[in-house]
Every structure is written in C-alpha cells, then in structure tokens.
Amino acid sequence: MSASSHHQKWQISETEREIYRQRSQASSLAKAKAMRGEGKQPIHPINQPRLNPETLMPQQPNNGWKTLSLFSGGGGLDLGFEQAGYTHVASYDILPEAGITLHQNRPQWQIFAGETGDVTKIDWRPYRGMVDVIQGGPPCQPFSIAGRQKGQDDSRDMFPQFIRAILEIEPQVFIAENVPALVGKKFSQYVREIIEQPLAGKYHWTKFILQAPDFGIPQVRQRVFFVGFRDAKIAAKYQPPKPTHTWEHLAKNQRQQGDKSSGARQPVQLNLFSAAPKPLNLCMGVREALGLPDIGFDTLAPTIRSALTGPRHTTSVLSSVSAQKTWEKLQIWQNGVAVNREKARLFVAENGHFRLSVADCAIIQGFPDAWQIHGAVYMALGQIGNAVPPPLAYHIALSVANLLRMRNGGLETGFLR
Numbered sequence: 174m175s176a177s178s179h180h181q182k183w184q185i186s187e188t189e190r191e192i193y194r195q196r197s198q199a200s201s202l203a204k205a206k207a208m209r210g211e212g213k214q215p216i217h218p219i220n221q222p223r224l225n226p227e228t229l230m231p232q233q234p235n236n237g238w239k240t241l242s243l244f245s246g247g248g249g250l251d252l253g254f255e256q257a258g259y260t261h262v263a264s265y266d267i268l269p270e271a272g273i274t275l276h277q278n279r280p281q282w283q284i285f286a287g288e289t290g291d292v293t294k295i296d297w298r299p300y301r302g303m304v305d306v307i308q309g310g311p312p313c314q315p316f317s318i319a320g321r322q323k324g325q326d327d328s329r330d331m332f333p334q335f336i337r338a339i340l341e342i343e344p345q346v347f348i349a350e351n352v353p354a355l356v357g358k359k360f361s362q363y364v365r366e367i368i369e370q371p372l373a374g375k376y377h378w379t380k381f382i383l384q385a386p387d388f389g390i391p392q393v394r395q396r397v398f399f400v401g402f403r404d405a406k407i408a409a410k411y412q413p414p415k416p417t418h419t420w421e422h423l424a425k426n427q428r429q430q431g432d433k434s435s436g437a438r439q440p441v442q443l444n445l446f447s448a449a450p451k452p453l454n455l456c457m458g459v460r461e462a463l464g465l466p467d468i469g470f471d472t473l474a475p476t477i478r479s480a481l482t483g484p485r486h487t488t489s490v491l492s493s494v495s496a497q498k499t500w501e502k503l504q505i506w507q508n509g510v511a512v513n514r515e516k517a518r519l520f521v522a523e524n525g526h527f528r529l530s531v532a533d534c535a536i537i538q539g540f541p542d543a544w545q546i547h548g549a550v551y552m553a554l555g556q557i558g559n560a561v562p563p564p565l566a567y568h569i570a571l572s573v574a575n576l577l578r579m580r581n582g583g584l585e586t587g588f589l590r
C-alpha cells in the first residue's frame with residue numbers, strides 16, 4: 174500500500190468493508206486456481222494491439238525549449254513533451270512508484286520522487302532562468318466529480334503549490350491540466366482566487382477542454398488545460414491544438430445504447446474545435462485498438478478510472494454505472510485487470526468477456542507498449558488512470574512550441590539560448 178498523501182481512503186462502514194473483503198477473497202481464490210491451470214479453458218488468444226500510440230505522436234526534433242514537470246505521475250505529460258521535442262529538466266512526484274516508472278523508462282532524466290519529490294518542500298528559485306515551460310497536473314481529486322469536490326478544503330489541493338512554482342521560477346510558459354469540473358460553476362471562485370488572481374498582470378492565459386479521442390485515443394476522456402504566457406503578444410496568438418481524428422462513427426454507437434459516459438453526449442463548453450469539419454483520421458474503437466476480433470460493435474472505451482482514488486485500492490477500471498453497460502456491450506471485462514496479457518488469457522472472466530491487462534489499459538490511455546509502468550496492478554492502474562494521455566500532451570506541447578518558434582521567425586530555439 175502506498176504511503177502517499179495523494180491517496181486518501183474513503184470512510185466506509187464495516188459491512189461495506191466486509192463485502193469488499195469477501196468479494197476480493199473469492200476473486201483471489203478463482204485467480205489462483207486459474208493460474209494453476211485449474212480454471213476454465215482459456216477462450217481468448219493473446220491479443221496483438223493494432224494501435225501503436227507512438228504513431229499518434231511522432232518524435233519531433235529537439236526544439237531547445239526546457240521543461241520542468243510537477244506532479245509527474247507515470248509520465249503522461251512528460252512523455253508527450255519529450256516526443257514533441259522538448260528538453261526535460263526534472264520531474265517531481267511524491268509517489269515513489271511514479272519515480273521508479275520514470276526512472277526505468279528514462280534513466281537519463283533527473284527525477285525527484287517520494288520525500289524529495291514533495292513539491293510543498295521545494296524552493297523553486299534556483300530553477301529561475303533554467304526553465305522555459307512548467308507543466309503539471311495537480312491532483313484532480315479535490316475537483317473530480319468522482320471524488321467529494323472539497324476543492325481547497327481538500328488537503329490534496331496542490332494548485333497553490335503549482336502557482337508558487339510559477340511565481341518563483343517565472344517561466345515563459347505554464348501548462349496546467351485537470352478535470353473539466355474545475356472550470357464548472359462550483360469552482361469558479363476557486364479558479365479566480367487561487368489560480369488566476371496570483372498570476373494576474375504577470376501571465377496571460379487561456380483555458381479550454383480537449384477530448385482524448387480527438388487525438389486518436391480510443392477512450393472517452395476530457396481534460397481542461399490552462400496555458401499561460403508571460404508575453405501578452407504571444408498569448409494573444411495562441412491556439413489550442415486542433416483535432417487530428419474524428420470519432421463521430423464511434424460516438425453514434427454510444428448514443429444508440431444511451432451510454433451517459435459518451436463524450437459526445439456531454440456538454441463541451443470550452444472545446445472550440447470538436448466540430449472541426451474534416452479531421453484527418455478515424456479514431457479506433459477500443460476493440461480495434463486492442464486487436465480484438467470483430468463482434469459487429471466497437472466504440473470508445475469509457476473513461477478509465479484511476480485505481481488510486483475511491484474507497485480502496487482496486488484493480489478495476491470501471492468509472493461509473495453507465496460505463497459498465499458500454500464495457501458489457503464491448504464484451505470486455507473491466508474488473509480484475511491482470512498483470513499481463515498471458516495472465517489475462519488464463520484467468521477467464523465469469524461471463525467469458527475479454528479480460529484487460531495493465532498493458533491494454535496503458536494502450537487505451539495512449540501509452541506505447543515500450544513505456545513500462547512500475548508497481549502492483551492497482552498502482553500501475555493508478556498511474557495510468559491519472560495520466561494525461563501522452564498523445565494529448567504531445568499536441569498541447571506542439572501547439573506551444575510552434576507558437577514560440579513563430580515568434581522568432583523559426584530561427585531561435587529556446588528562450589534562454
């Protein structure tokens with residue numbers, strides 16, 4: 174179990190705890206039987222994913238911009254920025270397992286994790302003049318509809334720390350990511366007082382919501398981004414990234430079955446571009462992305478929940494009751510995610526549906542197979558579910574880099590050179 178202050182257990186009654194305990198015991202027994210080869214005969218061959226998320230974010234040449242990452246988690250934003258050509262300065266996260274994930278994928282990066290990664294303890298001033306862009310996704314639980322929405326009364330609220338880092342370092346650009354609920358009515362005063370007032374007069378920003386499938390990620394997922402510039406003229410020219418993919422063909426499937434988790438049915442207040450006339454590519458449905466056989470139905474995966482939020486650690490990716498209907502129609506089993514594809518094949522789901530593995534969930538979140546997420550299943554799923562899909566991060570990073578390049582007629586790379 175993680176000692177991270179990021180994870181707060183929910184208060185549940187003894188009866189509820191007992192139900193969870195019994196369920197998980199039964200599942201462990203069934204799993205152990207399956208692993209001994211005494212379970213049901215496997216029915217699904219090991220899948221070969223058809224989606225390679227690397228193709229959604231082709232590596233760009235180094236652009237000279239230096240980026241510092243706060244709340245780095247499993248590295249969704251960090252990987253997207255690297256693919257977009259940025260130079261990594263350092264990553265900070267309080268979760269030791271996140272540090273291991275980053276280190277095993279990028280041993281050359283400077284990574285601060287666990288106690289040394291706690292942003293509340295860092296004096297950021299030594300980074301002044303060494304960083305062009307600060308990026309980070311402060312924990313979303315204080316604002317998430319899936320959480321209790323206590324905002325600044327939640328001890329996990331780290332936005333003030335993110336703002337402090339910006340003010341101490343004074344980078345040219347900051348990029349903050351969070352759940353769309355943050356820009357809803359409930360938190361308008363919070364956004365004004367905690368995020369915007371301290372930056373007023375020093376930065377010029379825009380905020381907008383992006384949808385993951387607009388960038389080829391086979392999952393219903395919306396995130397809000399704040400992108401701020403020190404230079405008002407640059408800020409005035411900034412355009413959020415435009416979709417590269419369309420998913421109308423998949424959204425229709427979700428509408429037909431009345432799934433409330435479909436992004437297409439949710440109000441999108443700030444996404445200026447979801448009605449772009451001719452996006453270039455078709456976003457894959459989740460079955461196609463995972464290389465599963467055609468069953469005559471495919472659509473986006475429902476939003477993958479982070480296994481580190483909620484009443485207890487879990488190996489389920491189920492985010493809502495309506496999402497369950499979609500998983501069922503997809504014939505994908507969303508609970509008891511297996512550590513790898515071989516074990517998923519052996520542990521046949523009660524209803525015969527395809528069992529997900531950590532690697533499959535990573536693909537659904539836009540992580541390439543090569544990016545290994547460290548930790549037990551719940552911990553890996555926590556990092557995956559918390560992440561900005563790297564291709565989404567990539568397009569945000571590119572939208573900023575392209576603008577900065579334009580500013581200097583394409584000649585200069587990096588403000589600090």
Ligand SMILES: C[S@@+](CC[C@H](N)C(=O)[O-])C[C@H]1O[C@@H](n2cnc3c(N)ncnc32)[C@H](O)[C@@H]1O
Nearest residue numbers: 244246248249250266267268291292310560561
């Ligand atoms: C939403 S996740 C960020 C995900 C990341 N941006 C990505 O794209 O993969 C928030 C992260 O903040 C981290 N965190 C929470 N409190 C922290 C603190 N005091 N110092 C550093 N990191 C913290 C959590 O461990 C978690 O990994």
